[in-house]
Amino acid sequence: MEENRNRKPLRFFGLGEILPYARAYRREIAGMVLLGLGSSLCDAIYPLFNRYALNRYVGEGRLETLPSFLSLYFLVLLAQVLANFISSYFICKVELFIGRDLKNASFNHLQTLSFSYFNTHNVGYIHARIMSDTDRIATMMSWRLMDFVWNLSYILFAMLVMLRIQPRLALRLLLLLPFAAAAIGFFQRRVLRMNRRVREMNAVLTGDFNEGITGAKTIRTMVLAEKISADFRKDTREMRRRSIHATHYAALFTATVTMMSSAALALVLWRGGEMTAVRLLEIGSLSVFLSYALGIMEPIQYIIEAFSTLLDVQVNIERFSALLHIESDVKDSPAVIERYGDSFRPKRENWEPLYGEVAFRDVSFRYPDGEEEVLRHFNLKVEKGSRIAIVGETGAGKSTLVNLVCRFFEPTAGAVLIDGRDARERSQLWLHSHIGYVLQTPHLFSGSIRDNLRYGREDATDEEIWEALRLVSAADVAERMGRGLDSEVGEGGDLLSTGEKQLLSFARAILADPAILVLDEATSSVDTVTERRIQEAARRLTEGRTSFLIAHRLSTIIDADRILAVRDGHIVEAGTHRELMEKRGYYYRLYTRQYEDARTEGEFGERQAAEI
Template sequence: MSRLPEDRPELQRDSSEKVHIKGVEDEVSHDISLARVSRRQSDETDTDHLNFALFRRLFSWTRLYGPKRYWLFACVIIRAAQLPLLAWSLSAVINGPIAEGDYAATLWYALGYAIFAIFTQVVMHFRMRYALEMGETVVCEMRNAVFRHLMKMPMAFYNRTKHGSILSRLTSDMESVRQGVQNVLFVSLVQMGQMIISGVLMAFYNWVLFLALIGMTPILWAINRFFRKRISRSSRNLQESFSRVTATVAESVRGIHVTQGFSREQTNAGLFRRLIADHSGYNMGLSRNIARYLPLLELNAQVFTAILVILGGYGALSPTMHMDIGDLVTFFFLAGLFFQPITVIGRQFTSALAALAGAERVFRLLDQKPDWDESGNDRDPNDPPEVPLENFSGRVHFEEISFHYEPEKPVLKKIGFTAEPGQMVALVGHTGSGKSTIINLLCKFYLPTEGRVLFDDHDIRELQTASLRSQIGIVLQKNFLFSGTVRENIRVGRPDATDEEVEAAVRQLDCLDLVENMTNGFETVVTERGQGLSLGQRQIVCFARALLANPKILILDEATSSVDTMTEARLQSALETLLKDRTCFVVAHRLSTIRKADQVLVLDQGEIIERGNHRDLLSEKGHYADLYRRFTEE
């Protein structure tokens, strides 16, 4: 059975897919241009991106970790004191028993030093273990929170957001957050504590040398300030660039049949190469900044040590100062522990900026509000509470509905009709006339811009979404199957259904033999995107899934287009019984499927231009009659 010419995919394939490919090229070029503009703007903006408010928000998630978090901070404090105390005890051995030549006391001191050193390693073990466990807990909870948030987001969000960008939030951005939680704070606290305690002990031994050391810190501050902004910008740009790469890979995998069908492998590889080159540029920029930053920190530490050698040597050799050699050795031990953390903190600083860039992108996603929130947290107190749809008769009324995806491009204009319980309403029209948008509004995938959608007498805005959708069964032309068995995919419509109820739903469709003839019957494994089943078999599974849910409203969007003529005839016969007492909306290109519709709504450019039943519309010899004539001629 043929289709209307304007709806036949084989006639539209060449032009539409070429337009799609041209759009991909323009989008890649646009993304790269935006990235370069963003990089120039970042270079022109001299702001500090080490956002401590963001850091506090990130670590507020550690409250889920409970008492172990406090044990972790205790380990951090103990660990920060241990290495300076080890250095101090070593110098005490040198200044005491070794200087006095007491061999027995030296052995006892050495034994005590060894025991204390073992204790430091035990503390280090628990510090690292607790940090790793807490990092995993935080990332696990954040991933769950992001996924729950994604499940609440409306279709408009997914239309404007690339899937690869969403995936990057759950992968690369989360890994950056993990490193920030596990390492940055606690390693930095240990190193800073080590510096503070070493500084206090150095001041105790020789406050003059310590003041000379403190006088050199403005140089370190200037170096840190200079590179901090550059590394922060580079980290943010790198994360955004990786998101674009991930989005392009995801889109390319989904559209591989188009790529290979038009022999676009080399061309698309070139487009991807441009994105990778842009990403590589950000990576190289970050690497160059780090490669300058860390050696400068280490060089300054060595220069400071050399200056201390000069000052300390002068103090030890000067006949007026008489600085003790043992104290000078202790001071240099502590100075080493004071300067060592500088490079470590420098490395942690770059990790902190990457973690904050990832956390910023994750929180930006979590902060996006859905068009409606049923939790009650973000609802206007003046709005009526959302109510469940109970005792629903099946009556649906569209009251002067207007809708647009973009303000300047209206899709529906003052649409009004009523579907009484048990009626079949057919939506007919050319591609882009608004048929699918009506279905989207009916399912509350979007809310109308103007007007009201009423279920019985309830405005769709007042109804709980889950309760509403539990009354609706959908069978689309291109349905989605999950990885699993045929039985599990049918049970998606009603997870608590028994095996007998699943088989009864297929039997009602008069397709039980078709399912049982699959490789393993109901246990046939369905792979990603329904691979392993033919188009017709997938459609039968989707029919059974919708009917098992026993909905009051059934939506069929060219639902029999993927099955052969004989199977379609069997389904049509079964549907006559199954549609009884259900309100049905049919989007049809095959006009033979809607001859028995109670209402036929003919749409054109978002408006209803004709309405009536099949026979009345034919007698009017208008737009519908012309469509039907062209259909019968084919």
């Protein structure tokens, strides 16, 4: 991703970035590590019980200490079960809480990013990435850390015990460990690589699947089934090949671990057996060595695994910290935050009212990733409460103008003034709290109509909600859906038509009662009856507010106080509908052309209807 550019690789696997999040749970982590040590100590102690039992009860045939032996044995067993239980609790807690904190941090940071970030980044992708990155980091900080501590301490305990019992034999076994580690590491790296390749292929297949399903109509109508199916066969074949490959390596890996254990066992049996024969080693001690020889390879495997996870997770940590380091294009200055607060702690008591006078003073603007200037030395003054329509061909810069009013972007040069003061002198939240923005594609949230309208104003009563619905003549939408304000709108408002969504978002804006209103027109997707309703609703909605109407259908803006015809980032004409029509310039041409189009479309439609 581009946010990784120009960033130095993180030191110490990027753990420094994560440590602050772990610090909050240092008690739990300490508990989990200590209990883990305890549990692994218990595990390392069991062979000593065997040794005692073999030497004492089998070797010497004396049974008088048996009851205390058994009690001790069960005590250790109980202690271990308890330690495992409590440490699992800590591990889960650490995993959950660190994961949650990381997600919170990412989410809160995303909230501070500007419009342009979401313009250029796929939200679904960001979401998936945050979820998987933070999960993996949290698992690493809990389960993998625990694996590491547990297994390393087991090896150390075992080594210590063996060195005490019979140093020479212990050293022999110790010499074997680096070879074992190298062999295990070698195969493990390969297994991981193979698994990654399988996962990649799996992603491709999932993609194929998705396309096959979502594009089913296109595939049928364009007779692509043959080709799609051939592609799919090719991909599944590749998947099979990679999976078999991966399984081979996994099998080799398991075999290596077993072989290393056997080698250790053989070594102990051979040298230890000799020592036992010449009474250098008791039979009980030999059994201790045998247990450790068998048990020591698996911990090595886990330690190596923990290391490779750390290497892998580094990527997740890098991405996570890169996300947190992205700076918003639009930022409130420290002085502004000091006075007005930020998004999470707004200081509403210091907020001035907003009246709604908007001005562009010599504004030039280029999109952060754009090549050309969209606006050049643009000037405009809009009185409080006036209704401004912006017209122009596609790409003329209409949406850009209102994006600047809303401060979704900041001018490259010049300033946007709100009530006579540079917008940057006050906080984004202050401005956004006073702006209503109804998009070309209205967005509703899943939930009831009431929930959705209350996004406009949290404490709106049902009476006020109905009033708002009536004002935009959308009351019948709620009535028709059966359960009134409780009717569910579906995900993203799926259960409603575009026109209905538009009307509801108007009602939502009315409840919010903003001083400035922006309507980026919903285009052709509505029928003429709905269009007229929307037009009427828009008129009601804009009454008494500074409004910017972007209209593709010029018939909808005839009664605007001022119409701005924009072309290539410049206002080429400005005036009322009548003035501009009399001028017979750019607007006149736009208008008459559309009127002609509408007429021919209408006639065509009628003719078609007559033919049927």
